[in-house]
Amino acid sequence: MGLSPxxxxxxxxWALALLGANAQDSxxxxxxxxxxxxxxxxIGTINGGHVFPGATLPFGMVKASADVNGENxxxxxxxxxxxxxxxxxxxxxxxxxxxxxxxxxxAQAGCPxxxxxxxxxxxxxxxxxxxxxxxxxxxxxxxITLESQVRTEMTxxxxxxIYRFTFPNAPITANTTLSPHFLIELADLAQTRSNGNIxxxxxxxxxxxxxxxxxxxxxxxxxxxxxxxxxxxxRGGVFANSRGGDTETLHIYSEGTQNSPSDRPAGAxxxxxxxxxxxxxxxxxxxxxxxxxxxxxxxxxxxPAFNFEAVLSDAAYAWREKLSVITIQDGGVSDxxxxxxxxxxxxxxxxxxxxxxxxxxxxxSEPYYDSFYCIWDSFRSIHPLITLLDPHSQTLMVRSLLxxxxxxxxxxxxxxxxxxxxxxxxSNADIVIADAYLKNISAGxxxxxxxxxxxxxxxxxxPNWDVEGRGGLESWKKLGYxxxxxxxxxxxxxxxxxxxxxxxxxxxxxxxxxxxxAFGHQDDYQKYLTRSGNWKNMFKADQTSFINTTDTxxxxxxxxxYMNGSWGFQDPVYCSPLLSFTGCYLNPxxxxxxxxxVWLYTFFAPGDMATLIATLGGPQKFVQRLDFFHxxxxxxxxxxxxxxxxxLYHYAGRPGLSAKRTRYYIPSQFNDTVNGIPGNDDxxxxxxxxxxxxxxxxxxxxxxxxxxxxxxxxxxxxxxxxSGKTATIANVNFDPDGGNVxxxxxxxxxxxxxxxxxxxxxxxxxxxxxxxxxxxESAWGTRPQDLPPSLGPYGxxxxxxxxxxxxxxxxxxxxxxxxxxxxx
Ligand SMILES: *[C@@H]1O[C@H](CO)[C@@H](O)[C@H](O)[C@H]1NC(C)=O
Ligand SMILES: *[C@@H]1O[C@H](CO)[C@@H](O)[C@H](O)[C@H]1NC(C)=O
Ligand SMILES: *[C@@H]1O[C@H](CO)[C@@H](O)[C@H](O)[C@H]1NC(C)=O
Ligand SMILES: *[C@@H]1O[C@H](CO)[C@@H](O)[C@H](O)[C@H]1NC(C)=O
Ligand SMILES: *[C@@H]1O[C@H](CO)[C@@H](O)[C@H](O)[C@H]1NC(C)=O
Ligand SMILES: *[C@@H]1O[C@H](CO)[C@@H](O)[C@H](O)[C@H]1NC(C)=O
Ligand SMILES: *[C@@H]1O[C@H](CO)[C@@H](O)[C@H](O)[C@H]1NC(C)=O
Ligand SMILES: *[C@@H]1O[C@H](CO)[C@@H](O)[C@H](O)[C@H]1NC(C)=O
Ligand SMILES: *[C@@H]1O[C@H](CO)[C@@H](O)[C@H](O)[C@H]1NC(C)=O
Ligand SMILES: *[C@@H]1O[C@H](CO)[C@@H](O)[C@H](O)[C@H]1NC(C)=O
Ligand SMILES: *[C@@H]1O[C@H](CO)[C@@H](O)[C@H](O)[C@H]1NC(C)=O
Numbered sequence: 001m002g003l004s005p006x007x008x009x010x011x012x013x014w015a016l017a018l019l020g021a022n023a024q025d026s027x028x029x030x031x032x033x034x035x036x037x038x039x040x041x042x043i044g045t046i047n048g049g050h051v052f053p054g055a056t057l058p059f060g061m062v063k064a065s066a067d068v069n070g071e072n073x074x075x076x077x078x079x080x081x082x083x084x085x086x087x088x089x090x091x092x093x094x095x096x097x098x099x100x101x102x103x104x105x106x107a108q109a110g111c112p113x114x115x116x117x118x119x120x121x122x123x124x125x126x127x128x129x130x131x132x133x134x135x136x137x138x139x140x141x142x143x144i145t146l147e148s149q150v151r152t153e154m155t156x157x158x159x160x161x162i163y164r165f166t167f168p169n170a171p172i173t174a175n176t177t178l179s180p181h182f183l184i185e186l187a188d189l190a191q192t193r194s195n196g197n198i199x200x201x202x203x204x205x206x207x208x209x210x211x212x213x214x215x216x217x218x219x220x221x222x223x224x225x226x227x228x229x230x231x232x233x234x235r236g237g238v239f240a241n242s243r244g245g246d247t248e249t250l251h252i253y254s255e256g257t258q259n260s261p262s263d264r265p266a267g268a269x270x271x272x273x274x275x276x277x278x279x280x281x282x283x284x285x286x287x288x289x290x291x292x293x294x295x296x297x298x299x300x301x302x303x304p305a306f307n308f309e310a311v312l313s314d315a316a317y318a319w320r321e322k323l324s325v326i327t328i329q330d331g332g333v334s335d336x337x338x339x340x341x342x343x344x345x346x347x348x349x350x351x352x353x354x355x356x357x358x359x360x361x362x363x364x365s366e367p368y369y370d371s372f373y374c375i376w377d378s379f380r381s382i383h384p385l386i387t388l389l390d391p392h393s394q395t396l397m398v399r400s401l402l403x404x405x406x407x408x409x410x411x412x413x414x415x416x417x418x419x420x421x422x423x424x425x426x427s428n429a430d431i432v433i434a435d436a437y438l439k440n441i442s443a444g445x446x447x448x449x450x451x452x453x454x455x456x457x458x459x460x461x462x463p464n465w466d467v468e469g470r471g472g473l474e475s476w477k478k479l480g481y482x483x484x485x486x487x488x489x490x491x492x493x494x495x496x497x498x499x500x501x502x503x504x505x506x507x508x509x510x511x512x513x514x515x516x517x518a519f520g521h522q523d524d525y526q527k528y529l530t531r532s533g534n535w536k537n538m539f540k541a542d543q544t545s546f547i548n549t550t551d552t553x554x555x556x557x558x559x560x561x562y563m564n565g566s567w568g569f570q571d572p573v574y575c576s577p578l579l580s581f582t583g584c585y586l587n588p589x590x591x592x593x594x595x596x597x598v599w600l601y602t603f604f605a606p607g608d609m610a611t612l613i614a615t616l617g618g619p620q621k622f623v624q625r626l627d628f629f630h631x632x633x634x635x636x637x638x639x640x641x642x643x644x645x646x647x648l649y650h651y652a653g654r655p656g657l658s659a660k661r662t663r664y665y666i667p668s669q670f671n672d673t674v675n676g677i678p679g680n681d682d683x684x685x686x687x688x689x690x691x692x693x694x695x696x697x698x699x700x701x702x703x704x705x706x707x708x709x710x711x712x713x714x715x716x717x718x719x720x721x722x723s724g725k726t727a728t729i730a731n732v733n734f735d736p737d738g739g740n741v742x743x744x745x746x747x748x749x750x751x752x753x754x755x756x757x758x759x760x761x762x763x764x765x766x767x768x769x770x771x772x773x774x775x776x777e778s779a780w781g782t783r784p785q786d787l788p789p790s791l792g793p794y795g796x797x798x799x800x801x802x803x804x805x806x807x808x809x810x811x812x813x814x815x816x817x818x819x820x821x822x823x824x
Contacts, residue, residue, distance in 0.1 A: 036139060039343050039345075042135070042674050044686065049686070050074045050093045050681060051093050052076075052090045052093070054090065054137070055142045056350055057319075059354045059393060061354060063089055067086065069081055069127050073095075073098045075101055078135070082130075084104065084126065084127045085104025088103065091214065091416060092351060092683055093686070094214060095680040097190045098189035098190045098214060100417065102193075103285075104184070104187060105163065105184050108126070109168055110171045110177055116235075117242075117243055117244060120242075122265040123265070126183075128147055138316075139319035139346055140156065150166070150168070152164070158354065162306065167180055182281075184269075187267070190212070190214060194210045199248060202233070204227050207292065215374070216415070218420065222289060224288075227283070230276060232273045233271070234271045236268065236271065250266055252264075285299065289355065322389070323345060325719040326695075329714040331715075341691060345389070347688075350684055353371045354396070355418075356400075367397075367403075372421075374422070375428040376413060379432050391722050392722075397432075398433060402445070406449065408420070409462070409468075410453075411427065422586060428504070429454075430702075433511075434454075434512070440764060450515075458473075458508070461488075464492060465492070465493035472498075472501070473490065480537045484498040497592060498538075499570070500604075506531065509528040510702070514702070537561070538561050546571075552628065559598070572602070574591060575595070596639060596642070600635065600642065608791045611791060612792075630645070647661075647707040653782040653786070655709065658707060660741060660742075663741055694713070696708060696711035696712075697758060700788065705788045709743075720764055725767075727765075730771070732770060732772040743780045745772045746772070749767045756788070757788040
């Protein structure tokens with residue numbers, strides 16, 4: 001209990017941070033830099049990270065950034081590509097195409113010989129290199145200077161951006177006087193605009209257009225409203241291709257014609273006298289999905305005066321406040337670790353985006369969040385981290401998912417820009433909902449509706465299961481697996497991934513069983529419990545695995561299985577970095593696993609680990625197999641299914657090996673460089689993995705289970721806003737250089753604690769978990785009764801059976817008295 005006084009201090013600090021209304025004050029009072037100061041939004045902006053590094057509020061709709069002509073999925077990239085404009089909405093970390101980036105604005109200091117047609121209009125003419133070293137990014141702020149000597153700074157509110165352009169006294173082009181020229185193009189990053197309108201009126205340019213989503217079907221409309229301030233207008237008009245004119249309105253209809261922006265660049269331009277002060281022009285851009293009028297109203301309401309500094313200060317404060325629920329005693333760790341950690345936390349709060357009040361599709365009093373991009377990626381760690389740090393936002397997100405179910409007929413698995421996105425495997429919103437239920441995410445949630453929604457996923461196949469629900473449900477119910485080359489006339493979808501879909505559907509059914517039990521639906525509970533074991537039906541007990549011609553020595557893997565029950569073959573190594581790594585995407589003809597090998601999916605039974613361990617030959621053999629998987633180069637940690645693989649040692653009674661693996665991947669694969677994440681961030685998935693791992697409480701999403709590993713700091717405290725309590729995990733014998741990663745013993749509020757896992761009640765009720773560390777593995781957390789709950793035989797080796805105890809809403813149960821070892 002040595003830490004109790006410190007806990008009091010932590011709570012007090014947090015309360016002060018909230019009460020002291022001004023971010024700058026709390027900054028100057030603080031002795032050490034705060035978490036905010038360690039956030040580097042540029043991490044993951046090169047080599048496929050696709051992180052959005054621009055200005056946004058937590059979960060904000062407007063996300064402003066410079067856009068590059070290159071790897072521009074997140075808008076900007078830390079390479080040497082050129083800048084084509086600044087746009088106001090983005091997604092972060094997508095593995096799909098470039099998202100949004102609608103209505104880019106671009107500035108030129110003047111037009112040579114004062115001829116508007118000597119200015120550049122198309123993106124290929126106007127693209128300009130950045131000046132190396134001029135990018136500046138922090139939460140809520142982004143700035144860059146181009147070789148034109150024009151510096152652009154930006155900050156945001158929830159639905160509007162404000163840009164501050166600073167021009168050189170003497171424009172670098174010949175015969176040019178300072179007379180700022182701006183254009184706004186009817187385009188998005190992926191060049192998908194079909195219809196569009198744009199109008200110049202006074203110092204305002206407004207318009208709208210129809211665009212396509214970046215990883216989904218259909219189209220969406222987006223609208224903007226830009227007001228200029230700081231200089232007198234000289235003239236303005238619209239442009240088409242490379243020519244500008246005085247006409248003030250342009251309508252584009254694409255009916256029956258090829259009319260993408262690359263075929264016909266179009267937009268509006270406006271030119272000003274020399275600015276009144278500091279060579280600066282401010283541009284305020286409001287956005288909406290409803291109409292132009294609402295775009296203008298959003299800007300007028302949120303940024304009534306063109307006060308850049310005030311907007312920036314509010315944005316910084318919003319981030320400081322979000323981050324303030326975590327307190328670190330860093331114990332002398334390197335800045336690399338601190339920057340990676342805080343940046344990971346930050347990136348987990350960029351999406352989903354709060355579009356409440358901006359939904360053109362249906363009227364509702366429920367919140368509307370978008371950019372669930374995608375739940376296959378986010379259920380594992382993003383939503384659990386939001387649940388820990390910002391349960392209120394998670395509650396709104398769950399309500400929003402349920403409202404989407406109400407109006408679209410199914411929960412989404414992926415959604416962006418009001419369009420249905422592509423499903424990668426299971427119906428994973430089921431897991432988000434179960435996770436929320438088990439962790440007191442409850443205010444205003446209609447659980448009856450939630451139950452109806454997950455049952456719909458499990459029972460009713462939609463006509464197009466590429467964008468919602470599940471495919472192959474008839475076989476699932478009859479045969480107990482998704483057959484390879486399934487015969488399915490209930491719906492259409494990409495008939496691949498039969499193995500990974502089977503194990504994912506099985507886990508989806510596991511969490512539905514949890515909910516059925518909790519809600520008293522005994523028949524459903526039995527039914528989904530049975531189905532949750534369906535992964536076994538694709539397990540081929542005599543399957544071997546070779547790497548090239550060398551036998552790995554491991555026997556028993558998931559394999560393709562046809563409707564008639566006979567087996568197919570997919571090399572268990574196929575689609576790992578060792579063999580045809582990219583062979584298993586969503587394309588037709590892709591493999592029977594999704595973005596990973598059979599080796600990986602054979603380990604995926606998150607609710608049934610005890611059975612799996614017994615199936616794979618007991619804990620010792622299981623640990624050998626898991627070690628081999630990590631060490632062989634087959635495991636690619638840059639894709640989300642890999643995250644759980646770091647922690648499965650806990651189920652085999654070897655929590656120390658999980659701890660060792662956390663250090664194997666961080667910081668070598670997750671660090672503070674611009675290429676500091678190993679894969680697409682996918683809306684913050686990589687960030688949430690590193691944040692949770694460094695806090696020492698990685699979750700098994702969909703269950704009330706957090707695996708305990710030593711935090712990467714001397715101590716970590718998390719304040720819970722629902723309960724007003726603080727939970728602290730403190731290391732004794734902490735080594736800032738990463739030694740001493742094995743827990744020797746633990747106490748919870750001063751009493752011995754031997755389980756290798758925690759429940760959410762720890763965070764709701766507060767407390768201190770003290771971990772004493774040492775240089776070698778110990779007996780702590782290794783006994784059968786110390787292991788996380790699982791279906792199947794109690795303990796890891798099949799010697800004792802399950803107890804038949806039901807799932808509880810665990811926070812109602814005193815922490816140390818919950819049945820251990822088995823869920824049911
Ligand atoms: C950018 O260009 C410079 C100079 O040509 C080069 O040294 C640097 O490696 C380049 N950076 C990237 C990310 O390509
Ligand atoms: C750009 O700056 C980086 C460091 O900020 C440096 O490594 C690189 O060589 C510079 N490139 C050029 C072209 O100056
Ligand atoms: C932005 O939206 C969030 C909800 O997503 C809200 O909590 C916050 O107060 C809003 N910020 C401002 C400045 O209105
Ligand atoms: C600049 O102006 C001079 C004189 O009017 C003209 O001769 C020259 O061609 C112009 N240069 C450019 C690059 O437009
Ligand atoms: C463009 O304007 C026309 C005519 O007012 C309107 O019917 C159409 O919906 C507008 N389209 C967009 C994408 O704003
Ligand atoms: C398998 O063989 C190929 C071709 O000889 C070789 O490039 C590769 O490194 C081998 N892989 C392993 C894991 O041994
Ligand atoms: C089962 O179906 C597969 C795939 O259609 C086929 O290749 C195989 O011959 C069938 N086996 C039997 C025993 O009918
Ligand atoms: C940082 O992470 C990246 C991406 O995983 C990796 O390629 C790089 O080697 C790491 N850098 C350091 C210094 O560990
Ligand atoms: C559970 O959530 C509700 C609603 O947010 C809250 O009132 C209650 O205090 C929470 N329970 C605990 C134990 O934190
Ligand atoms: C199972 O585990 C127990 C206790 O850890 C051990 O005594 C027993 O020998 C094990 N049984 C098998 C079959 O491995
Ligand atoms: C475990 O279950 C099996 C089969 O249901 C039963 O025969 C055995 O007695 C049980 N063992 C224990 C220790 O309960």
